[in-house]
Amino acid sequence: MTTATTTEAEAATTSSPGAEAPGTVVIDAVTKHYGDSTAVDRLSLTIEAGEFISLLGPSGCGKTTTLRMIAGFEEPDDGDIRVSGRSVLGVPPYRRDVNTVFQAYALFPHMSVAENVAYGLQQKRTPKAEIHDRVVDALDLAQMRRFADRKPTQLSGGQQQRVALARALVNRPSVLLLDEPLGALDRQLREEMQLELKLLQSRLGVTFVFVTHDQGEALSMSDRIAIMRSGRIEQLADADTVYARPASAYVAAFVGQQNFFSGTVVEGGTAVDSTHALVRGTSAGLPAGGTGLAAVRPEFVSIEADVAADASGAANTARGSLIGVSHLGETMQYLVRLGDDQSLIARRPSPEAPQLSVGDAVVCSWRAESVLLFPADDAASASGYVAPPTV
Amino acid sequence: MRKRLPGFLLAAPAWAWLAVFFVAPVGMVVWFSFGYKPSIFATQATDRLSFDRYAEVFSPTFFATFQNTLWVGVVGTVLCFLIGLPVAYWMAVKAPPSRRGLLVALVMVPFWTNFLVRTLGWQVILSPDGWLSTALQGIGFEPLAILNTRGAVLLGVVYNYLPLMILPLFVAFDRVNGPLREASKDLGAGKWTTFFRITLPLAQPGIIAGVLLVFIPLMGDYITATVLGGAKGNMVGQLVASQFQTAQNWALGSAMAVVLIIVILATVAVGAAIVWLVTLPIRASHRLVIGAPATAPASASIHEEVAA
Ligand SMILES: Nc1ncnc2c1ncn2[C@@H]1O[C@H](COP(=O)(O)OP(=O)(O)O)[C@@H](O)[C@H]1O
Numbered sequence: 001m002t003t004a005t006t007t008e009a010e011a012a013t014t015s016s017p018g019a020e021a022p023g024t025v026v027i028d029a030v031t032k033h034y035g036d037s038t039a040v041d042r043l044s045l046t047i048e049a050g051e052f053i054s055l056l057g058p059s060g061c062g063k064t065t066t067l068r069m070i071a072g073f074e075e076p077d078d079g080d081i082r083v084s085g086r087s088v089l090g091v092p093p094y095r096r097d098v099n100t101v102f103q104a105y106a107l108f109p110h111m112s113v114a115e116n117v118a119y120g121l122q123q124k125r126t127p128k129a130e131i132h133d134r135v136v137d138a139l140d141l142a143q144m145r146r147f148a149d150r151k152p153t154q155l156s157g158g159q160q161q162r163v164a165l166a167r168a169l170v171n172r173p174s175v176l177l178l179d180e181p182l183g184a185l186d187r188q189l190r191e192e193m194q195l196e197l198k199l200l201q202s203r204l205g206v207t208f209v210f211v212t213h214d215q216g217e218a219l220s221m222s223d224r225i226a227i228m229r230s231g232r233i234e235q236l237a238d239a240d241t242v243y244a245r246p247a248s249a250y251v252a253a254f255v256g257q258q259n260f261f262s263g264t265v266v267e268g269g270t271a272v273d274s275t276h277a278l279v280r281g282t283s284a285g286l287p288a289g290g291t292g293l294a295a296v297r298p299e300f301v302s303i304e305a306d307v308a309a310d311a312s313g314a315a316n317t318a319r320g321s322l323i324g325v326s327h328l329g330e331t332m333q334y335l336v337r338l339g340d341d342q343s344l345i346a347r348r349p350s351p352e353a354p355q356l357s358v359g360d361a362v363v364c365s366w367r368a369e370s371v372l373l374f375p376a377d378d379a380a381s382a383s384g385y386v387a388p389p390t391v
Numbered sequence: 392m393r394k395r396l397p398g399f400l401l402a403a404p405a406w407a408w409l410a411v412f413f414v415a416p417v418g419m420v421v422w423f424s425f426g427y428k429p430s431i432f433a434t435q436a437t438d439r440l441s442f443d444r445y446a447e448v449f450s451p452t453f454f455a456t457f458q459n460t461l462w463v464g465v466v467g468t469v470l471c472f473l474i475g476l477p478v479a480y481w482m483a484v485k486a487p488p489s490r491r492g493l494l495v496a497l498v499m500v501p502f503w504t505n506f507l508v509r510t511l512g513w514q515v516i517l518s519p520d521g522w523l524s525t526a527l528q529g530i531g532f533e534p535l536a537i538l539n540t541r542g543a544v545l546l547g548v549v550y551n552y553l554p555l556m557i558l559p560l561f562v563a564f565d566r567v568n569g570p571l572r573e574a575s576k577d578l579g580a581g582k583w584t585t586f587f588r589i590t591l592p593l594a595q596p597g598i599i600a601g602v603l604l605v606f607i608p609l610m611g612d613y614i615t616a617t618v619l620g621g622a623k624g625n626m627v628g629q630l631v632a633s634q635f636q637t638a639q640n641w642a643l644g645s646a647m648a649v650v651l652i653i654v655i656l657a658t659v660a661v662g663a664a665i666v667w668l669v670t671l672p673i674r675a676s677h678r679l680v681i682g683a684p685a686t687a688p689a690s691a692s693i694h695e696e697v698a699a
């Protein structure tokens with residue numbers, strides 16, 4: 001008994017290897033400065049083995065820096081990074097059990113596709129016959145076998161992307177890092193590759209750390225999404241949670257689209273009284289009297305012609321004039337001007353979309369259940385701020 | 392082929408320049424080399440053509456001079472390469488990007504003064520009663536005895552030609568971008584492997600440019616060797632110049648020049664062949680040819696249909 005306790009205590013005081021399965025990445029209070037600016041700010045994140053996690057955030061929020069610290073191209077100024085239970089501080093990139101798919105692919109232009117894929121295995125002094133077989137397998141996996149003997153310059157962007165993937169995966173890393181790998185592809189190819197990457201990841205069981213600024217990409221592929229802001233993680237959750245219960249106005253604005261109303265918090269913290277509407281939610285989350293933000297997604301807003309003569313201000317309704325109608329395929333989108341400083345977007349499924357034309361007086365309404373309330377926030381404080389439409 | 396035509400036409404001024412200032416003079420030199428010197432007042436005549444001037448060229452003194460020239464040319468180029476390579480690599484890869492413009496400007500500083508003047512400057516520095524020698528004697532050394540040795544010649548060669556090696560190498564290393572080196576390390580290669588398998592092969596055009604830019608003018612240069620090497624600095628360029636200017640024998644001078652050109656071309660070819668042969672087994676060991684699959688995987692063919 002006593003000996004067992006001692007061993008346990010010892011194991012706990014050392015970094016307790018074995019507690020974290022192969023493929024686990026633990027980022028522990030990591031900070032990285034560039035000169036005066038802080039790229040990553042006491043960021044902590046535990047990535048489970050075999051998980052597909054996305055780092056999502058606008059350009060400059062520190063996603064690439066975080067990834068480069070896991071890969072070993074940058075060293076943290078403070079904090080610890082563990083891969084498969086072992087600290088990688090001071091370990092050069094070529095000794096880490098991690099491979100990267102680079103943003104611009106970074107294929108070696110003087111080597112053929114097959115030689116690119118073989119490069120990593122050659123570094124590990126793998127026997128030639130085994131290299132050949134594993135390269136062929138990896139190229140089959142990426143559906144690039146036919147192009148094995150071509151040079152990268154003779155391939156399209158999507159094909160280069162597949163080679164970069166094969167070149168990383170052939171080494172059987174326990175963690176694969178991908179830095180906006182689909183950013184350079186056209187939309188159709190990008191959506192195809194999203195699906196393929198997800199299938200590949202679940203088949204291989206490799207931990208994927210996927211960096212993107214495209215929320216649609218993150219939502220469609222990830223087990224969990226870490227939404228980053230100024231070098232920190234604002235929310236870490238699965239796609240449903242991030243979409244339905246964003247932790248802050250920043251997250252709400254970044255994931256999907258939102259109509260924001262800024263105003264005084266009233267009714268005991270359950271509503272925000274803005275210039276153009278009294279927006280009422282279902283829960284009391286805000287201190288009354290201060291300023292707050294209410295958010296409603298366009299798909300929860302219904303719209304109809306304004307026939308009622310009285311302009312009484314019922315809660316969760318807003319009146320304005322229609323300034324734009326656009327057909328998005330499955331949905332119709334209406335842009336409504338509420339006042340000089342605020343507009344509102346409503347989206348209805350095409351079959352049940354009302355016939356309205358530009359210039360009509362309209363009334364928009366939504367249910368209290370679809371209202372999210374947040375404290376005032378710099379990032380989304382301008383009233384009427386709407387996140388850019390997703391493409 | 393059709394695509395090449397506009398490029399060819401765009402290059403027309405360059406071809407014209409090459410024809411007027413390179414092909415024509417070299418052609419004339421070749422033509423003169425088959426002629427003779429008819430009298431003490433004429434420089435050359437070509438009414439009778441023969442190989443006699445070439446027979447004249449291959450005298451024992453000429454052989455010794457040629458050997459010396461080749462030695463200075465090859466050793467000087469190799470030295471410039473060995474010194475220029477790390478300097479250019481450091482400038483392009485290690486030095487902070489904000490300083491690179493300044494470093495390039497510093498490399499060019501010697502070009503702000505005349506070639507002869509800066510070589511004479513070294514003569515002053517290296518002479519046994521120069522300030523360097525005096526200073527060294529002050530701290531107990533023998534007087535400097537480096538002037539008029541091959542060492543002094545090589546010093547001058549490195550000094551005069553190093554920038555011509557560094558600049559193309561710098562441009563070449565600068566073009567091998569960071570992500571490629573990072574990808575190499577990501578795939579398990581250390582810094583030496585990354586250098587020899589990624590950086591160096593991709594810098595090959597710059598290496599070729601640097602070597603040729605140093606070797607070819609160096610083979611014709613005799614100022615550096617004469618000023619710093621004295622009597623030991625006999626170079627073919629000197630013999631050619633004296634035939635044209637002093638002896639007024641353009642036919643013999645032309646024959647010497649033609650032999651010099653042939654030797655330069657042959658040396659470059661031999662050098663390239665040696666490098667090719669030495670690296671052959673290394674390159675072969677990295678080669679991997681897969682060949683077309685016997686039957687295309689089902690998924691790939693489906694993919695193709697979707698794309699089509
Ligand atoms: N090498 C560098 N030198 C100086 N600043 C840098 C460097 N790399 C990144 N930064 C800064 O760090 C911040 C985070 O950058 P990055 O991680 O690339 O963001 P993201 O990938 O999310 O767009 C940015 O403000 C950027 O300007």
Ligand SMILES: [Mg+2]
Nearest residue numbers: 060063064065
């Ligand atoms: Mg980035």
